[in-house]
Amino acid sequence: MKRKQKAIGTVMGLWVICPTFSFAQSLIETVEIPSGTFYMGSTGVGEDFDEAPVHRVTISHGFRMGKTEVTNAQFEQFRPEHRALRGKNGVSTEDDDAVVNVTYQDAVDFCNWLSRKEGKTYRLPTEAEWEYACRAGTYTDYYTGDYLPESMCRNQVIARNYKPVSLKVGQTVPNAFGLYDMHGNVEEWCLDWYAPYAADEQTDPTGPETGLYRVTRGGSHHTPVQYLRSANRMAMLPEDCHSLTGFRVVQSEIVFPEKARKGFFREPVPFVVDPVLPGVPFYRHNHQPSITWCDNGDLLVVWFSANQENGRGMVVLQSRLKAGSSSWEPATLFFKVPDRNMTGSSVFNDGKGTLYHFNGVEAAGDWQNLMVVMRTSRDNGYTWTAPRIIAPEHTRRHQIISGTIRTSKGWIVQACDAGPEGNDGAAVLVSKDEGKTWADPWDGTPKPEFAEGTTGTTIAGIHAGVVELKDGRWMALGRGNTIVSADGTRHMPMSISADGGKTWTYSASPFPPIDGGQRLVLLRLKEGPILLVSFTDHPQRTPEKDRGMLFQRADGTTFRGYGLYAAVSYDEGKTWPVKKLLTDGKYRFLNGGAWTGNFEMDATHAEPRGYMAGTQAPDSTIHIVSSRLHYQFDLTWLEQKPE
Numbered sequence: 001m002k003r004k005q006k007a008i009g010t011v012m013g014l015w016v017i018c019p020t021f022s023f024a025q026s027l028i029e030t031v032e033i034p035s036g037t038f039y040m041g042s043t044g045v046g047e048d049f050d051e052a053p054v055h056r057v058t059i060s061h062g063f064r065m066g067k068t069e070v071t072n073a074q075f076e077q078f079r080p081e082h083r084a085l086r087g088k089n090g091v092s093t094e095d096d097d098a099v100v101n102v103t104y105q106d107a108v109d110f111c112n113w114l115s116r117k118e119g120k121t122y123r124l125p126t127e128a129e130w131e132y133a134c135r136a137g138t139y140t141d142y143y144t145g146d147y148l149p150e151s152m153c154r155n156q157v158i159a160r161n162y163k164p165v166s167l168k169v170g171q172t173v174p175n176a177f178g179l180y181d182m183h184g185n186v187e188e189w190c191l192d193w194y195a196p197y198a199a200d201e202q203t204d205p206t207g208p209e210t211g212l213y214r215v216t217r218g219g220s221h222h223t224p225v226q227y228l229r230s231a232n233r234m235a236m237l238p239e240d241c242h243s244l245t246g247f248r249v250v251q252s253e254i255v256f257p258e259k260a261r262k263g264f265f266r267e268p269v270p271f272v273v274d275p276v277l278p279g280v281p282f283y284r285h286n287h288q289p290s291i292t293w294c295d296n297g298d299l300l301v302v303w304f305s306a307n308q309e310n311g312r313g314m315v316v317l318q319s320r321l322k323a324g325s326s327s328w329e330p331a332t333l334f335f336k337v338p339d340r341n342m343t344g345s346s347v348f349n350d351g352k353g354t355l356y357h358f359n360g361v362e363a364a365g366d367w368q369n370l371m372v373v374m375r376t377s378r379d380n381g382y383t384w385t386a387p388r389i390i391a392p393e394h395t396r397r398h399q400i401i402s403g404t405i406r407t408s409k410g411w412i413v414q415a416c417d418a419g420p421e422g423n424d425g426a427a428v429l430v431s432k433d434e435g436k437t438w439a440d441p442w443d444g445t446p447k448p449e450f451a452e453g454t455t456g457t458t459i460a461g462i463h464a465g466v467v468e469l470k471d472g473r474w475m476a477l478g479r480g481n482t483i484v485s486a487d488g489t490r491h492m493p494m495s496i497s498a499d500g501g502k503t504w505t506y507s508a509s510p511f512p513p514i515d516g517g518q519r520l521v522l523l524r525l526k527e528g529p530i531l532l533v534s535f536t537d538h539p540q541r542t543p544e545k546d547r548g549m550l551f552q553r554a555d556g557t558t559f560r561g562y563g564l565y566a567a568v569s570y571d572e573g574k575t576w577p578v579k580k581l582l583t584d585g586k587y588r589f590l591n592g593g594a595w596t597g598n599f600e601m602d603a604t605h606a607e608p609r610g611y612m613a614g615t616q617a618p619d620s621t622i623h624i625v626s627s628r629l630h631y632q633f634d635l636t637w638l639e640q641k642p643e
Contacts, residue, residue, distance in 0.1 A: 030064035063252035068169035069098040090164040104238035136176035154221035186246040194235035220244040263637025290402035294380040297323030343367035344400030397427040402613040426464035460493035465522025517595030521614035563606035593628025
């Protein structure tokens, strides 16, 4: 029987749907949770301070909740490849074990898939719904009373190494609502951002509009029993996943979407600031930056400074934007091998406490033949190890490009220009052992023909950005080596590798080509999508008829914009539904430095060219630097069309 829906009104400004349910059996067995009022939290003694104050909460709506946590078998109907993670750390091996090693977004994506599959609305529970459902009318530490029966424990101790335990769902004593495993087994993702409680009485609270951490509830195996209490609160970075955390679903026509969050675009500011310390060499040409975030909240940018790019006087400078500051520090010396050309730098935070610095070093005064050195820092970039040669031969394929990535396998991938000319393409250096050893997967074959559907061992386009796709393949976009599509127009080339960078298949991307004095950024965002930052055209080399791109306003009309733009893909580069000019519409007269010079920014014009580099900080702010300027914005702002 096909399900029909009829909107009958709103609750809290949200549409409520009156459904006629299908008789088909649901994938998830759910139980009815009635509406009601309860007292949420605890007295909050010691480390449990975030459970206070106790406050009265009304759940105004009934809902259905998964009788158990989502299992491996259920989750793998949505994502079959997750089966490879079964048994990691000795837990969650069987079909009916609770699924673990899932991020917050994985859980949300499962709910959305299940909603489409069954024609019902599934989501994660709010934190208040979860505690209300767990308590089931009780006010003791556990729904079983002041103590948790031994039969409900899963090695409830702090353990350096996980002891293999069964995570089979539905083996505990259920609560009065008929829910199993609300205490232990695995932590469960909730909808809310984590934040302190308010003391006032609330109805259907959903947490703050944004935050750094998502709430998890219920405790897990290998967790002391006090963390399994009904009131206990935990939190995780949304991107984190491990063997302690899974989720259960709520089926309800009352939907609590993410609260409307106003995106931001901050005033562009220069990061190239003249040095104040004596003895710091500073030249007229400052260019080719790289940027990374630091664990202490700072941002670090490095770039080369020179009078001429092919000279020996080049140095690599740095500047720091300290956490909480709005101004970059004056430039200081970052790296220099005396009397050598230093073209090409990249700095990268591996997310595990280490910053990496990669740099090319020439034997002569040009950038044609470089070796590559690497340094690391464990103190937010204040001190660095001695440079270590990781690619010793002075040759081509060694000009470092900003945009180092770490793959799902733990490999570090560093893109490099394959030669000094604009159509030489790009290469990769790959380390499979945390930077100890490095190799270029190139087999020595000459530069291929970069054309639609052809294959070769070099990335199409210099200054390439590389990302890993969710299926493990690598995608690259670059400058030059333009590919002509079937309609006869020139496009930025796209390269795809399914074998770790050994071979690449070429195709025309949907984007216009870029040229001299321009470099793109390609990033995997924390939220999941892929971000491209590039230019609509070259202000001096693109024919007038081909200049600019069409962008959409909030009212559905379009306008032609020029210069720096961002595009977002939610389907691994197949389509790019979000395209936005990087301007907030305010008129500015800015100095872009290097090849850019002075330019006007307004509603239809952004920076015309520059050497871009980018990173996304843990707070989700996207940071883009050009040859001189620093831009800050977030995904929400990108997704909002201009007025």
